[in-house]
Amino acid sequence: MLTEQQKDTIKATAPVLREHGTTITTRFYQLLFEKHPKLLNIFNQANQKQGKQQRALANSIIASAEHIDQLESIMPVVEQIAHKHRSLGIKPEHYPIVGENLLIAIKDVLGDAATDDIMQAWEDAYQVIADIFISVEADLYEETEQQPGGWKDFKPFYIAGKVVESDVITSFYLKPVDEQPLPTFEPGQYISVKLDIPSETYTNIRQYSLSYKPNQSYFRISVKREDEHDPNGVVSNYLHNEASVGDLLDVSAPAGEFTLDTNSTKPLVLLAGGVGITPLINMLHTVVEQQPSRPVSIVHAVRNGDVQAFEQELTDLVLDHQHVNIYTILSHPTADDEANKHYHQKGFITYDWMKDHLPMDEADFYFCGPKPFMEAVMNHLNQHGVTEDRLNFEFFGPQEELETVQ
Incomplete structure (x- = not known):
């Protein structure tokens, strides 16, 4: 538990974090990947190169600082991120690694302004926040694995169909290798697709929305081909240009909070x-x-x-x-x-x-x-x-x- 003084200390750092947040998170990812290069198999390097992940993490840290005395107010964001983490295979053992390097990054960027009291408050606050994520994600893992047709982490699928939808979008019909029935899902959810592309050093994981209704014998994803020079183009160009019917890839169970409320009767x-x-x-x-x-x-x-x-x-x-x-x-x-x-x-x-x-x-x-x-x-x-x-x-x-x- 955080003391009231620690909460006040964390909230007082929010303006500084807003000013230096992206610099801190950029340094964090640099440290993280230098010390733990295997994590490059999980993180989307396209988002890293474009600075999107750094900005997103900075915004999350700032929100946590501003609401440290009422963390329940950021639970919708926690749920959204937790779904993404579950689809990527983020586990409890990753959190201490993240915390260690995040605290070093804060100290590196803020220098003498990061006093011992501030660093101790943030170390304790990180543990509180990490415990919330770990708990929410544990529930998601259990729910996903235990639902009819569900599984943990990734499962082998094959491309059963490939249909050109436009000059830039192609649909892929994915079926499980074990031919077991698929779990249902909420309209609007996505799956993670994990690929080992011959030209790439690390595994690439991407999330794609499910573009057809649930309760079929397949998942359909519809992928836009990005410019081949765009960092985002590595996977989409591979799928469009190289992947063929019969090819194998690993797929997560459906995830995501952007879902249709079918209980509403409004237009x-x-x-x-x-x-x-x-x-x-x-x-x-x-x-x-x-x-x-x-x-x-x-x-x-x-x-x-x-x-x-x-x-x-x-x-x-x-x-x-x-x-x-x-x-x-x-x-x-x-x-x-x-x-x-x-x-x-x-x-x-x-x-x-x-x-x-x-x-x-x-x-x-x-x-x-x-x-x-x-x-x-x-x-x-x-x-x-x-x-x-x-x-x-x-x-x-x-x-x-x-x-x-x-």
Whole structure:
């Protein structure tokens, strides 16, 4: 337990951490990987190179400092991170390693400002926070392993099908090698895929949203091919260009907190930017099956029709379910798009367009996509006065902060 004095000490360091947080976490990861290079098999090196993981960890540390006297307020974030940790295979034995190097990084960056009292308070605080994560993750591991069809850590799968959805997105149908039934999952969840790529020194693990409804004999993931020079492109380019039907890969059980509330009867609005369509089309399939009378609007904002995935799949859902409305927004339509009027809005999603076409006053909103798209959507919804309890969103990758206009 932390003393009141220690809590006050931790809270007093929050402004300093906000100023130097990313510098501390950058130093932390440098130390961590120098001393424990095997952990490079777990951590996403693309996120490291882009600084995303450093910023995400810094934000978590700052939030912990600011709420050290009421840690229950950050439990939603803890749950979200714990799901990611469970899907990656993070275990209790990793936490002392992280703590040791984090404290060294704090001391290295803050220097003489990191007094003995401050360092002792942070050492004790880290243990409290680590114990919370370990407890939450232990429950997730147990729940995952004991559910029907569940398993611990990773399990061998093979690629049973590979379907091109657009110029940049390909779907992979994954089946377990042991041919056992798969566990069910919540629409919106993801799996971790672990690959040993011949050209790479370390194992690569990536999370991909499940893009088709649960209770099938397979998992479907739909992967966007990133630019081959982008650090994120290592796995996606391998899957697109090298992986073939029959190839083996290791897969985690489904995880994630960005899930559809099928108990709600409010109109549903799904807003996707680019490959952000993948968890949302899963939600759409599920809601039309389980709540066929629930009004649904799905908006897909993409560059043009060549890169738009699932057009026919979405069209078929509209034909079969009268309560579903689908809108396409193209920022840079091709000549064919223009000739065929292949969109409902040209340019970008706007406040006026949303107000004119969507049930803004009563719907539940779920959105996913690139950060600029999500910030635009969030600002439009805030401008309209949509309350926080009706907002649901997810980042692909480490949790970031959405910059909103006040």
